[in-house]
Amino acid sequence: MSILEIWLLAISLAIDCFTVSVTSGIILHRIQWGNTLKMAFFFGLFQALMPLLGWFGASRFNHLIEAYDHWIAFGLLCFLGVRMIRAHFQSEETCCFDPTRLRVILTLAIATSIDALAVGISFAFTGFNTIQSLSAPLFIIGLASFLLSIVGNLIGVFFGKRFHLRVEIFGGLVLIGIGVKILIEHLF
Template identity: 45%
Template sequence: MDLFSMFFLAVGLAMDSFSVSITRGMILKCNLKYAFIIALFFGVFQALMPVAGWLAGEQLAVLVKLWAPWIAFILLLIIGGKMVYEGLSHAEEDEICQIFSIKDILILSIATSIDAFAVGVSFAFLNTPILLPILIIGLVTFALSFIGVYIGKRVGHLFEGKIEVLGGVILIGIGLKILLENLV
C-alpha cells in the first residue's frame, strides 16, 4: 500500500473521531488542554485497533465484522443518550469541567475505532507491514480530533444550552449510521 492510499485510509478512519471531537468541543466548558487529551485517546485507539486486528487475523474477522457495528452503535447510543439526558436536566457544571470524563472519552475512543480493527485484519490478509500505516492512522486521527475539538469549542457557544443535547443526538446518529451502513 502506498503512502497516498495510507493517508486517505487514515482520513476515512478518522472521520468518526473528528465528528465526535466536534461534539465534545461544542460542550467543553474548560480550556483546550482537554483537546489534546481527547485527540491523544482517539489517535492512540485508532492506531492500536489495526494492530489488534492484524494480530487477530482471520480468526476473529467474521466475528468482528458481524458484531462491530452493533458494539459501536450501543456505545455511541449510551454516551449520546447520557449527553441528551444531561442537556435536558440542566445540571449545573462546575469550574473543573464536569463534562470531561476519561471514562466517556475511553468509550468513545473504542466506539470510533472498531472499524480500524477490521482494517487491521485486512492488513494481515494482504501481508501489509503494520508500522507505517498505524503511525499514519494515529497521527491523522490525532490531528483531526484536535482540530475537531477546537472547531466545536469555537462554534459551541452559538448554541449554548442546547449544545449538549445536539451533541448527544449527533453521537446517536453516528452510531446509527455505522449500524445501517454495515447491515446492508
C-alpha cells in the first residue's frame, strides 16, 4: 500500500470524526480548545488503535467480530443520535447531550472507529506482517482523524455562531445516518 493510498484511507476513515466534530462545534457555539483537543485526541487515538486491534485479532477473533461490529456501531450511533434529538426538545438547562463530557466523547470515538477495526482486519491480509510495518499507517490514520476533528469543530463553531444554529435534530440525524450507512455497507 502506497503512502498516497494510506492517506486516502486515513481521510476516508476520518470523515465520520469530522462530521461529528462539526455537529459538536455547532452545539457548543464557541471555541473551547480544551474540549476540542480532547475530542480530537480521542478520535485520533481510537482511529489509530482500532486498526491495530483488528490486525491483531484478525487471525483469532475475526469470526466473532465480523458478524457484529456493524451492529455495535449502528447501536451506539443511533443511541447518541436519539439523545441529541431528544435534547433539542428539552430546555438548555436539562439538555442530556453534552459533547464536552468524556463519556460522550469516548462513546463517539468508539462508534466512529468501528470501520477502522475492519480496516485493521484487512491489513492482516494485505501484507502488513509486523507491528513495525503498521506504525506509519496507524500514525497517519490517527493524525488525519485528529486534524480533521479540530477543523470540523472549528467549522461547526463558526456556523453555529454565525447562523445561531441549534441543530441537535440535525446532529442526531447525522449520527443515525452514519450508523445506518455503516450497517448498510456491512449487510450488502
